[in-house]
Amino acid sequence: MLAHSLFFYFFSTVAVFASIMVTVSRNTVYSVFFLILVFISISILFIMIGAEFLGMIMLIVYVGAVAILFLFVVMMLNITEQITKRPIRKGFINNISVGSIVGVIIFLELLVAVGGWKYKGTFVSLSDINLNLAISNTHALGNVLYTDYIHLFQISGMILLVAMIGAITLTFSKRENIKRQSYFNQIQREKDSAVSLVEVESGKGVKLDD
């Protein structure tokens, strides 16, 4: 257990340090890299408590897809401009009041969540399935997710789909005057319709588009 707790404290320290650095670091690209470090150390913590499926999904979804899109956007910004300009302290008071309100709300929510853990035994569970420790947690998760929670699962998927379609329709603009290629037309082009042999009278030349 010694090695286990050593690793736990190491990775949780890394996670806390990196999440502080996300907000502190001047360079936005560094912020995203620290965010990635947070995701990775959190997924390692998941794996350490035996939730290897959640840990790997965390790596695949957050680090492999979401953070890349963050990085994508942030790298498009002009970084050199940001570094030379010192951050303006003008809106500091406004920001700190809003920030502290949000912080206090999140802290209270965490308190409720952690405090509620004490009464876990008295809650009526939505699922009747007893957790079987013999099967791997991927199977256990699947057994619950696709039986008792199937509607919630489907609804969350639908919400994501709607959000995706909404984002696409908001940003999509149909542009005119663009040469579009049709692969089928290009491949189906035959010699007869493309090339023709013309008898040319001397001195007259050939007129195109006849």
Next chain:
Amino acid sequence: MIYISTFFSEIYKIVFLLLPVLVSIALIVWLDRRVWAFVQKRKGPNVVGPFGILQTLADALKFIFKEIIIPASANKVIFVLAPIITLTLALTAWAVIPFSNEMVLANINVGILYLFAISSLSVYGIIMGGWASNSKYPFLGAIRSAAQMVSYEVSIGIIIVNVLLCVGSLNLNKIVLAQENVWFIFPLFPMFVVFFISALAETNRPPFDLPEAESELVAGYQTEYSGMMYAMFWLGEYANILLLCALGSILFLGGWLSPIDIYPLNLLPGVFWLIFKILGLFILFSLVKAIVPRYRFDQLMRLGWKIFLPLSLIWVVLTASFLFFLDMLPVTG
């Protein structure tokens, strides 16, 4: 004391996994160039050692003795970090590859997800290198590469779902053992084709080598790299190619299983069968490189999102309903 002995035995195992992988990367680079030359009726590297087999070693020596140049306007930390991350990620993924029923470094429950996670992380090396170079061509290459790899990961993920439906486990060894009667390439052949093409795109191999398209982007994300740092990118790239070949042979070609379980064939240990399968897939990779011209970027995106993604999704539905209605779903436990 237990910790120390475990530590050393693990180190021993890791070294004896990594050394063969690194040596085989060197050989595979040589093989790639030979196959490429063979298709184009050239000779290829044939001077250093017998059949030129030591050519990669000579190249590596050359890279080691070359100067590492870091551009003045580059972001130095990330610039140095990028090739290291590429190579490390490509090598760590080998930890879960089963070479036979017992020969596997980490026989974890979620092996296939681990491989998938590692291959989705490998885009970071490229995107970091491209951004940190602080120059136009590498940046364009990195942006292209990120878009390309993220798109093709989606279809690779859904193809993996197809295989998992037939197996009922995320463990790589169980995936191999589920193919004892029939390799998954036969029932899932269209998915194998899609997987192969997506693997080409995922590893930035021709015809999808747009991140380093030399005719438009000089060398893409590698433009500013030199010496050993360039060599690390290069090694990482080939390690990734080899890894996806291994993944393909585990998912579709029965991993370390022999083709038919009869007397002379099953004498050969599983490692050799896996190596033969990886080599076969790799030769296909290099043949494609020699034969097919490079795709345009919009064609690449169209292929990924409009053809492969719907096709593999439909195939998931087909596989699932087929297994469900014929009552062939694997028993989980």
